[in-house]
Amino acid sequence: MTDDAYLVLVNGTGSTLGVPPGAVGDLVCMDTPAVRAWLHAFGITANSPQLRLVPPEATSAVPEDAERLPVPLGEEELSRVRHQAVPRDVARLEDELLAYRSITDGRDALLTRALAAGVPAHRVAELTGEDLAVVEAAAR
Helix, strand or coil: CCCCEEEEEECCCCCCHHHHHHHHCCCCHHHHHHHHHHHHCCCCCCCCCCCEEECCHHHHCCCCCCCCEEECCCCCHHHHHHHHHHHHHHHHHHHHHHHHHHHHHHHHHHHHHHHHCCHHHHHHHHHHHHCHHHHHCCCC
């Protein structure tokens, strides 16, 4: 496995390899001179149906003879590529996990603020669904 994502030219338009770059939204790498020159060399555009973006963990599926270019992706960009590359039912579950993360982000700070404001630990546990021991640990 490699740490690089790859732009890959595939034979035919029915490939399930990676995702079309346009499906991911704006990617910084698509505006780099290296990518523009590579696309130009093959006479294609960023919207070509033969162009696919493959995340690092899937590069072993790229055919040996396929034209490819390693591209740098930021963490958020790579997350979007991976999200687009999974089946729809998995993508929906990933969306739920992201929503869960956004809800629980800052949980300890919220528990601490509630306790500091005088909300009893048992009431915080009742309202949040957290175990009382977890709430009490936030007070320490």
